[in-house]
Amino acid sequence: MAPTRNGVDHVSLDALEHLASRIDQAAAAVNKLEGEARDSALELQRAIEAFHKEALTRIVRRLKDDPRGKELLFELVDDPLVYALFVRHEIVRLPTAVRVARVLDAARPYLRSHGGDVELVEVRDNVVYVRLHGSCNGCSLSAVTLRNEIEAALRAAIPEITGVQVVAPEPGPALIMPESIGVRDRSSGWIIGPAVEDVPPGSMHRMETGQADILIINLDGQLSAFRNACAHQGLPLDGGLLDPQSGTITCPWHGFCYDAGSGECLTAPQAQLEPFPLRVEQGRIWVRPTEG
Numbered sequence: 257m258a259p260t261r262n263g264v265d266h267v268s269l270d271a272l273e274h275l276a277s278r279i280d281q282a283a284a285a286v287n288k289l290e291g292e293a294r295d296s297a298l299e300l301q302r303a304i305e306a307f308h309k310e311a312l313t314r315i316v317r318r319l320k321d322d323p324r325g326k327e328l329l330f331e332l333v334d335d336p337l338v339y340a341l342f343v344r345h346e347i348v349r350l351p352t353a354v355r356v357a358r359v360l361d362a363a364r365p366y367l368r369s370h371g372g373d374v375e376l377v378e379v380r381d382n383v384v385y386v387r388l389h390g391s392c393n394g395c396s397l398s399a400v401t402l403r404n405e406i407e408a409a410l411r412a413a414i415p416e417i418t419g420v421q422v423v424a425p426e427p428g429p430a431l432i433m434p435e436s437i438g439v440r441d442r443s444s445g446w447i448i449g450p451a452v453e454d455v456p457p458g459s460m461h462r463m464e465t466g467q468a469d470i471l472i473i474n475l476d477g478q479l480s481a482f483r484n485a486c487a488h489q490g491l492p493l494d495g496g497l498l499d500p501q502s503g504t505i506t507c508p509w510h511g512f513c514y515d516a517g518s519g520e521c522l523t524a525p526q527a528q529l530e531p532f533p534l535r536v537e538q539g540r541i542w543v544r545p546t547e548g
C-alpha cells in the first residue's frame with residue numbers, strides 16, 4: 257500500500273482499526289457480564305493496563321534520557337497506533353481544553369436531568385470559565401450546587417485546574433452589529449464568519465483570525481466549527497479529506513480520521529477535535545472560539 261506523508265502506511269491504520277474494533281467487541285462482551293464475573297473481568301483489564309503503563313513509562317523515560325532515543329520517540333509518536341497507546345496511558349496529554357470539554361460532556365446528562373446545561377467558554381491560566389444555562393443559571397441554591405459539582409469533577413479529573421468561574425449570560429444577537437468577517441464582538445466573544453452559502457454542503461472553510469485558526473465544516477447542511485488543529489500533533493486539518501458519505505474528515509498529515517460532525521477521533525479513541533460554538537444569524541455563520 258502507498259505510504260502517507262510520514263511513512264505511516266495504510267496497513268498500520270487498518271491494523272489500528274482492527275485492533276480497536278477487537279477491544280470494542282471485548283468491552284461490549286464484558287459489559288454484558290454481571291456480578292463477580294464482571295468485577296473479575298474489569299480487574300483483569302485494570303491490572304493489565306497498569307502493567308503496560310508502568311512498562312511503557314520506563315521505556316519512554318529511558319528513551320528521553322538519550323538524544324538518539326528522543327529522536328526515535330518523536331518518530332514513534334507519529335505512528336497513530338503508538339500515539340493512541342500513549343494517550344490511553346496518559347504518557348501523551350491531550351490539550352487541557354479538550355480534557356475539560358470531555359469532563360463537561362460526562363457531566364451533561366446529570367445537568368440536563370436537572371433542567372440545566374453547561375457551556376465551556378474558555379480555559380485560561382488553569383481556570384475554567386463556563387456559562388450555565390436553564391435551571392443552572394442564576395443564583396439559586398441548585399445553581400450553586402451544580403457549579404460546585406462541576407468544579408469537583410474537573411478538579412478530580414484534571415488536577416492542574418485551580419478553579420471554575422461562571423460568566424454572565426451573553427447578550428442577545430440583536431446587540432451585535434457585524435461589520436466584516438473575523439470581527440470579534442468584545443463582550444460576547446463571537447466572531448462573524450462567512451455567509452452560509454459560501455460553505456455549501458460537503459465543503460469546509462478555513463477562517464484565521466487574531467484569536468484562533470478555525471475550521472468550519474458543512475456536512476450535508478449540518479454546520480460545525482473546530483479549532484483547525486489535529487489532535488495528533490496540532491497540525492492544520494483544512495487540507496484533509498472531507499468525506500460527506502461517511503461523515504468523516506481525514507487529517508492530511510498522518511491519517512487520523514474524525515467524525516466531521518462531533519470531532520470525535522475514530523482512529524485514536526482518546527483523541528478529539530476542539531469544538532467551538534457556532535450559530536447562524538441572518539444567513540451568516542458566527543463562531544465563538546476559545547483562545548489556545
Ligand code: FES
Pocket residue numbers: 486487488489490491507508509510511512
Ligand atoms: S494525524 Fe498527525 S497531525 Fe493529524
